[in-house]
Amino acid sequence: MIISIIGVGLLGGSFALSLKKKYPLVKFVGVDTSIVNQKIALAKGIVDEIVSLEDALQMAELNVLATPVDTIGKLLPTLLDQIPEGRTIMDLGSTKELVCEIVDGHPNRKQFVAVHPMAGTENSGPGAAFAELLTDKNVIICGRDKTDRDCLMLVEAFLRDIGMKIHYMNPQEHDHHLAYVSHLSHISSFALGLTVLDKERDEKAIFDMASTGFSSTVRLAKSSPQMWAPIFAQNQKNVSKALGDYIALLKKFKTAIDQGETEISLDYMTKANDIGRILAGIEKK
Amino acid sequence: MIISIIGVGLLGGSFALSLKKKYPLVKFVGVDTSIVNQKIALAKGIVDEIVSLEDALQMAELNVLATPVDTIGKLLPTLLDQIPEGRTIMDLGSTKELVCEIVDGHPNRKQFVAVHPMAGTENSGPGAAFAELLTDKNVIICGRDKTDRDCLMLVEAFLRDIGMKIHYMNPQEHDHHLAYVSHLSHISSFALGLTVLDKERDEKAIFDMASTGFSSTVRLAKSSPQMWAPIFAQNQKNVSKALGDYIALLKKFKTAIDQGETEISLDYMTKANDIGRILAGIEKK
Secondary structure (H helix, E strand, O other): OOOEEEOHHHHHHHHHHHHHHHHHEEEEEEOOOHHHHHHHHHHHHOOOOEHHHHHHHHHHOEEEEEOOOOHHHHHHHHHHHHHHOOEEEEEEEOOOOHHHHOOOOOHHHHHEEEEEEOOOOOOOOOOOOOOOOOOOOEEEEOOHOOHHHHHHHHHHHHHHOOOOOEEEEEEHHHHHHHHHHHHHHHHHHEEEHHHHHOOOOOHHHHHHHHHHHHHHHHHHHOOOOOOOOHHHHHHHHHHHHHHHHHEEEEHHHHHHHHHHOOOHHHHHHHHHOOHHHHHHHHHOO | OEEEOOOOOOOHHHHHHHHHHOOOOEEEEOOOOOOHHHHHHOOOOOOOOOHHHHHHHHHOOOEEEOOHHHHHHHHHHHHHHHHOOOOEEEEEEOOHHHHHHHHHOOOOOHHOOOOOOOOOOOOOOOOHHHOOOOOOEEEEEEEEOOHHHHHHHHHHHHHOOOOOEEEOOOHHHHHHHHHHHHHHHHHHHHHHHHHHHHOOHHHHHHHOOOHHHHHHHHHHHOOOOOHHHHHHHEEEEEEEEHHHHHHHHHHHHHHHHOOOOOHHHHHHHHOOOOHHHHHHHHOOO
């Protein structure tokens, strides 16, 4: 069997590496517009060969679309136009509403499985890929009812075999939740990093004074702008709402601090402490 | 020698545990208003005995004031009134301007060393204390010139012996920088946790969909409200400014997303990526 990885970055690369461990006989072919990514993906053994997009589609039983989400939206209709019968395309994108809408009604819609693994790091590119990234993590499949049963079962078998826990959701719900539990925390982190960099021109002070707490909060500010800008654009409505909620709460927090209303800020923080239960659940995963 | 730990929480407890490793002959006495903290501190071997504040002050060569910062401000003048000659008080608080102002002009001001270790976790209380918390971390001493040479040298010797790197700063500078590199990231995290909890009443969805990125960003929202409310109150002016800068940037980010100005959000994120250099420095520490 041949599997193609279209976009051999952190997620596509990690998916390939974890599958390789379980399926040593499968051949992996890679497609990437970046020569550097091609070289690293080959050198790291993520893929066995670099091929053109057209060749990948003709060769592969399963095509894994792991590019930034704007490219997924552009490529997917053409790939579905050309895909041989019985073959499967899955994506790994962080937004689902638009991509499911784009292919809705396509004669080969059933050959597409919309997949989003709840895993990532602040690093990007094939150099950052590792086989364990997806192990024990949750994965969401959207629009299951629009997908061919065999295509779905193939993808699910692979996801289970690498240790992922499968959940199902409609694309609208998915994008709504993701705005809060993922997209917003990236924006809060990018903005925190930039605020501190803007203010603290004396970098020596940041080095000396920042501790692991700052480091943890601002870690996501290292994430790839090229990956995240299209996510925010595609999930504009939900991200804007989540960001609006966040700004409104920060303003209330600021007012409480400005007016010395310690009881109010104590109340906010005490309620926020409840996130501890959620974190315990995430860290157990 | 006897050292008193006044407030046997995360920081006071960790400081005692690290000193105990280096100075097995020193006796540690603890002062705490919480019976539970007293019991845990004894059970964990953080202190050898629980004593009254008055007794601690009479017994100890060095008194370590490790309570929330509002209590530091309240206790310190009285402690300085009563402290025997030649003895030392140091604090471990996260704000320095107000506490230095309060004791400025006190006849025993010279016996006080204003100390702030750049270390912590989102957990609190003596149960969370561990000997390695302060190892290899930076520590700021404020108002060095107002401190007696012997008191200063004793404190510095202890700090160096447990592996801390000492820096000096005036209290105003300290509080200004801390607002950006520590206090702001706590507020951003508390507010993020609360925004997500408010919105995501369906906790199942958070459990399934949140990943390690969210977990990292929101980790500080578990921090103690009782510790942080007085910090925000004491550093009100700087925290308010930092929070205002952060909100202003988030609004610009939101406008860029709302108006589909991808170039602008790309630009913000690319600039924020520069935080990677700072993080590399922190993680090396």
